[in-house]
Amino acid sequence: MRALKTLRYAAPVLVAAVTGIALGAGPAAADVPIGQSMSGKTTYYTDKGYGACGTPIDATSQDLVAVPASWWTSTNPNNDPLCKGISVEVSYQGKTIRVPVKDKCPSCDRTHIDLSKTAFQKLAPLDKGVINGITWKFVR
Known part of the structure; x- marks a missing residue:
């Protein structure tokens, strides 16, 4: 149960980090x-x-x-x-x-x-x- 709680809170952080990398990959991020x-x-x-x-x-x-x-x-x-x-x-x-x-x-x-x-x-x-x-x- 504790692992699910941790995953529930960690998942949005992981998604934000991955999205930030994907969005930052364009020329503006150079x-x-x-x-x-x-x-x-x-x-x-x-x-x-x-x-x-x-x-x-x-x-x-x-x-x-x-x-x-x-x-x-x-x-x-x-x-x-x-x-x-x-x-x-x-x-x-x-x-x-x-x-x-x-x-x-x-x-x-x-x-x-x-x-x-x-x-x-x-x-x-x-x-x-x-x-x-x-x-x-x-x-x-």
């Missing part, structure tokens, strides 16, 4: 690939308020980046590894900038990053709107 160069595009945004890392942001006056949702691994983005001192180094036509990850871009595909207005301006004029052909990587 480790942040520090130093791995990627090609893609960037746009810019001008949001103010709180970013996905839970800190105040002003994308009109601060250099920062919103990273595609597919790179976030925690259900609570405030606790995500991306919010723990990770930056993105972006290069375009001989210019390179480094900006801290402070936000999430839900509409960006895996190689599309969204820079703050001020960071984007360091690479190209705002009227360009979209910069194709950037290279970027996560850095500490």
